[in-house]
Amino acid sequence: xxxxxxxxxxxxxxxxxxxxxxxxxxxxxxxxxxxxxxxxxxxxxxxxxxxxxxxxxxxxxxxxxxxxxxxxxxxxxxxxxxxxxxxxxxxxxxxxxxxxxxxxxxxxxxxxxxxxxxxxxxxxxxxxxxxxxxxxxxxxxxxxxxxxxxxxxxxxxxxxxxxxxxxxxxxxxxxxxxxxxxxxxxxxxxxxxxxxxxxxxxxxxxxxxxxxxxxxxxxxxxxxxxxxxxxxxxxxxxxxxxxxxxxxxxxxxxxxxxxxxxxxxxxxxxxxxxxxxxxxxxxxxxxxxxxxxxxxxxxxxxxxxxxxxxxxxxxxxxxxxxxxxxxxxxxxxxxxxxxxxxxxxxxxxxxxxxxxxxxxxxxxxxxxxxxxxxxxxxxxxxxxxxxxxxxxxxxxxxxxxxxxxxxxxxxxxxxxxxxxxxxxxxxxxxxxxxxxxxxxxxxxxxxxxxxxxxxxxxxxxxxxxxxxxxxxxxxxxxxxxxxxxxxxxxxxxxxxxxxxxxxxxxxxxxxxxxxxxxxxxxxxxxxxxxx
Ligand code: SIN
Numbered sequence: 001x002x003x004x005x006x007x008x009x010x011x012x013x014x015x016x017x018x019x020x021x022x023x024x025x026x027x028x029x030x031x032x033x034x035x036x037x038x039x040x041x042x043x044x045x046x047x048x049x050x051x052x053x054x055x056x057x058x059x060x061x062x063x064x065x066x067x068x069x070x071x072x073x074x075x076x077x078x079x080x081x082x083x084x085x086x087x088x089x090x091x092x093x094x095x096x097x098x099x100x101x102x103x104x105x106x107x108x109x110x111x112x113x114x115x116x117x118x119x120x121x122x123x124x125x126x127x128x129x130x131x132x133x134x135x136x137x138x139x140x141x142x143x144x145x146x147x148x149x150x151x152x153x154x155x156x157x158x159x160x161x162x163x164x165x166x167x168x169x170x171x172x173x174x175x176x177x178x179x180x181x182x183x184x185x186x187x188x189x190x191x192x193x194x195x196x197x198x199x200x201x202x203x204x205x206x207x208x209x210x211x212x213x214x215x216x217x218x219x220x221x222x223x224x225x226x227x228x229x230x231x232x233x234x235x236x237x238x239x240x241x242x243x244x245x246x247x248x249x250x251x252x253x254x255x256x257x258x259x260x261x262x263x264x265x266x267x268x269x270x271x272x273x274x275x276x277x278x279x280x281x282x283x284x285x286x287x288x289x290x291x292x293x294x295x296x297x298x299x300x301x302x303x304x305x306x307x308x309x310x311x312x313x314x315x316x317x318x319x320x321x322x323x324x325x326x327x328x329x330x331x332x333x334x335x336x337x338x339x340x341x342x343x344x345x346x347x348x349x350x351x352x353x354x355x356x357x358x359x360x361x362x363x364x365x366x367x368x369x370x371x372x373x374x375x376x377x378x379x380x381x382x383x384x385x386x387x388x389x390x391x392x393x394x395x396x397x398x399x400x401x402x403x404x405x406x407x408x409x410x411x412x413x414x415x416x417x418x419x420x421x422x423x424x425x426x427x428x429x430x431x432x433x434x435x436x437x438x439x440x441x442x443x444x445x446x447x448x449x450x451x452x453x454x455x456x457x458x459x460x461x462x463x464x465x466x467x468x469x470x471x472x473x474x475x476x477x478x479x480x481x482x483x484x485x486x487x488x489x490x491x492x493x494x495x496x497x498x499x500x501x502x503x504x505x506x507x508x509x510x511x512x513x514x515x516x517x518x519x520x521x522x523x524x525x526x527x528x529x530x531x
Pocket of ligand 1 (some may be wrong): 062063257388
């Protein structure tokens with residue numbers, strides 16, 4: 001691998017600097033909510049490589065899991081999360097998640113978020129896969145957008161929070177094992193700037209773009225994990241990648257999610273011959289854990305020689321569907337699919353990365369002053385397979401906890417910006433087909449590191465990544481696409497290494513050559529850290 005400690009050659013003394021109390025990278029729910037959980041007396045910057053409203057969180061449809069119903073409790077939510085996580089959840093983290101859910105939802109209501117309601121006092125609750133109770137609160141089928149829109153509105157009104165759009169975080173600056181800030185590229189001027197702070201929160205989301213078909217936006221290229229790894233931070237559970245079972249399969253669109261909430265409202269999965277198949281795979285039928293449903297769909301696609309299966313919600317009325325799932329109804333109709341009359345063609349696509357930067361429950365990583373939150377982080381709440389609608393919740397609960405922690409640090413800090421940091425790797429400019437390699441990488445990962453894996457395929461993928469590295473050589477990255485490719489190659493390599501290492505099947509990691517779960521040997525997390 002050619003990557004040095006930093007992806008760029010620089011000397012900090014030559015670079016323009018801005019100073020903040022806290023820096024947050026990423027503008028999804030985890031990033032903006034964390035910013036709002038830090039008192040207004042502190043100066044914060046949110047850096048985002050696109051505009052503030054572009055994130056994976058904005059696309060989240062289904063909702064947020066929280067035990068509000070009379071017959072429900074945090075204990076039930078805990079039990080379901082642990083069950084879906086297939087033996088690898090961190091019990092302490094899950095306990096905090098389920099017990100602190102309601103108070104953070106209260107907070108969202110105060111910020112003006114409008115969830116669907118049963119009555120003026122009662123939020124509507126629906127169900128999704130592997131939940132034993134109705135506990136998903138939602139805003140139609142655009143929950144992420146409703147939450148993010150409201151939080152962004154509040155953030156924009158705060159004088160202490162500066163939003164830095166189209167600023168790409170290249171690397172974190174460190175001295176020893178201590179975080180000092182971020183080295184970033186301003187995309188308009190293409191110049192480097194150093195954002196200096198003792199506290200950096202990484203909320204950059206996941207890395208779904210290493211796959212061809214993903215529900216994630218183009219920006220999900222694993223940049224936060226890349227910069228964390230280069231700085232010597234521990235990454236964990238990278239082999240566990242969740243494939244959402246029901247993503248629209250249409251020649252013009254293979255990334256539009258058909259929310260699990262549609263199955264929560266009774267939709268049935270049928271193979272291309274019209275036969276319902278989930279009862280043959282799991283007692284929870286269409287609402288089995290996601291990894292189970294995705295593998296079942298995959299198996300039916302292979303059996304019937306088809307690239308998709310059908311989702312059938314035709315037994316509901318047009319009125320109901322237009323009201324409950326307005327975005328899905330309208331989008332499908334745009335492709336000529338009237339979901340009140342037609343089956344929806346769907347196939348699994350990459351959706352969520354369970355692994356990420358290893359943190360404790362306060363978002364602390366193995367580097368002092370560097371925190372992580374949301375999909376970029378891994379504190380063990382998802383284990384080997386995330387329970388539906390726990391991800392927006394994760395951003396809230398642990399964003400709040402980082403807020404608590406950071407306040408303590410800021411109260412007792414001594415400003416001490418010792419900044420003699422430089423890097424020289426002699427990167428050189430050369431012509432490389434960046435877009436071509438990106439596409440080949442996505443295809444490779446989809447084929448060999450997807451829903452089903454085995455040693456031969458993983459070894460082949462590993463060799464191919466080595467050949468990509470040879471092709472790019474000691475590339476001097478200058479464009480965002482070049483930096484993204486560096487991060488995508490790095491994370492893909494680590495995902496493959498972890499997938500090869502885990503010689504068993506568990507949750508979302510299924511090895512056809514080791515198709516059993518082996519608790520004795522593998523009921524443990526795999527860490528990746530730069531030597
Ligand atoms: C969905 O609406 O199906 C996605 C919910 C999630 O990923 O938690």
